[in-house]
Amino acid sequence: MRSAKPPEAAAMPDSLGAAPPDQAAILAAMPLPAVVLDAQSRFRFANPAAEQFFAHSQSTLGQMALDDLLPPDNRLFGLMAQVRRSEAPVADHDLTLESPRLRRHGVSAYCAPLPDMPGCVVLTLQDGSTAAMLDRQMHFLGAARGATAMAAMLAHEIKNPLSGIRGAAQLLEHGASEADRELCTLIQEEADRIRKLVDRMEMFSDRPIAPRAVNIHSVLGHVRRVALSGFACHLRILEEYDPSLPPVWGDRDQLIQVLLNLVKNAAEAVGEGGWNGAPGEIVLGTAYHHGVRIAVPGTGERVHLPLTVTVRDNGPGIPEAMRAVLFEPFVTSKRGGQGLGLALVAKLIANHGGLIECDSRPGRTVFRLSLPAPPPGQDMTETDE
Ligand SMILES: Nc1ncnc2c1ncn2[C@@H]1O[C@H](COP(=O)(O)OP(=O)(O)OP(=O)(O)O)[C@@H](O)[C@H]1O
Ligand SMILES: [Mg+2]
Numbered sequence: 001m002r003s004a005k006p007p008e009a010a011a012m013p014d015s016l017g018a019a020p021p022d023q024a025a026i027l028a029a030m031p032l033p034a035v036v037l038d039a040q041s042r043f044r045f046a047n048p049a050a051e052q053f054f055a056h057s058q059s060t061l062g063q064m065a066l067d068d069l070l071p072p073d074n075r076l077f078g079l080m081a082q083v084r085r086s087e088a089p090v091a092d093h094d095l096t097l098e099s100p101r102l103r104r105h106g107v108s109a110y111c112a113p114l115p116d117m118p119g120c121v122v123l124t125l126q127d128g129s130t131a132a133m134l135d136r137q138m139h140f141l142g143a144a145r146g147a148t149a150m151a152a153m154l155a156h157e158i159k160n161p162l163s164g165i166r167g168a169a170q171l172l173e174h175g176a177s178e179a180d181r182e183l184c185t186l187i188q189e190e191a192d193r194i195r196k197l198v199d200r201m202e203m204f205s206d207r208p209i210a211p212r213a214v215n216i217h218s219v220l221g222h223v224r225r226v227a228l229s230g231f232a233c234h235l236r237i238l239e240e241y242d243p244s245l246p247p248v249w250g251d252r253d254q255l256i257q258v259l260l261n262l263v264k265n266a267a268e269a270v271g272e273g274g275w276n277g278a279p280g281e282i283v284l285g286t287a288y289h290h291g292v293r294i295a296v297p298g299t300g301e302r303v304h305l306p307l308t309v310t311v312r313d314n315g316p317g318i319p320e321a322m323r324a325v326l327f328e329p330f331v332t333s334k335r336g337g338q339g340l341g342l343a344l345v346a347k348l349i350a351n352h353g354g355l356i357e358c359d360s361r362p363g364r365t366v367f368r369l370s371l372p373a374p375p376p377g378q379d380m381t382e383t384d385e
Pocket of ligand 1: 261265266269313315316317318319322326331332333334336337338339340341342343365
């Protein structure tokens, strides 16, 4: 190994107290393989997890370059080149590292530049996360597909007879006694309620979207106004935006629907106030993350999802038991809730080739959307309406 020592890290802030930790010991204790590679991709440092991963000792790795272990067309080299070019960290959640020695590993790779060591990058690998990521996506898509099939069935089988029932009740109403008229009204109201449910289910149908460059801040502004003038009128809705965010590649109406559902859930969770008596608060956020890429299940296609939109609330959080089925249709804890909001959100985000994730604990629930930017060469003119 050219340098057995890990690269110098920035000085620790005083507030962390105690003696400065031994950086080599920290890196050695890390369960994830971590290596430092120079501009020619030669190993400059490897922790014990990396020795195990690459099946070579530190001293052997010290005589090698990454191209000795991986074929030159492996995407990891492109990833590192991108980091050196942009001087910004990049994550890739679906890389395959394959060679006779390494056999085959699906990994997530996190690569960052080392400003103090020009041309050098630090690479951290996480084994097996592809499967987890795909599982998560498949889970959401599965939920969406289940709902899609149900939507088609409901729309065809229920709507026509339903309008017949409603029409008949209306006709009967004319010659009916006072008491029977009440029943006729009840039938019509219930028929209307079912009709509304069916209409909502129909939104799950597989209509392809025609994506355009959408100004997500304008979408969020619209959703915020709708919320504040109605269901969230008693709450604060704060904005934490990255003002330089490029547009989202998507469908404006569907994105409004997604965010309205998330903000409505947040408002309902916060109720009259936040967790532990704090004032009820919803925070809308946007951010840009270089290089978050995922594979689209079943297609082999890979999408770049650099735009993050978050909806955060300080309500009581999502019950543990509900988290695994959160995006399934008809899951609800609310009296009068249909349990369709998040299933619809999962479906619409899947239409965008995006990803939705949720982190929740009492006092802090965050729904995070990862969305695509317009492909290169596309018209970047944003639609505001
Ligand atoms: N921000 C949140 N905080 C706490 N629980 C939440 C939050 N968002 C969703 N949930 C939980 O997830 C469940 C499902 O939400 P979903 O939007 O799918 O259905 P719903 O809100 O119950 O009904 P609707 O079909 O009217 O939206 C909710 O009933 C609630 O228990
Ligand atoms: Mg809801």
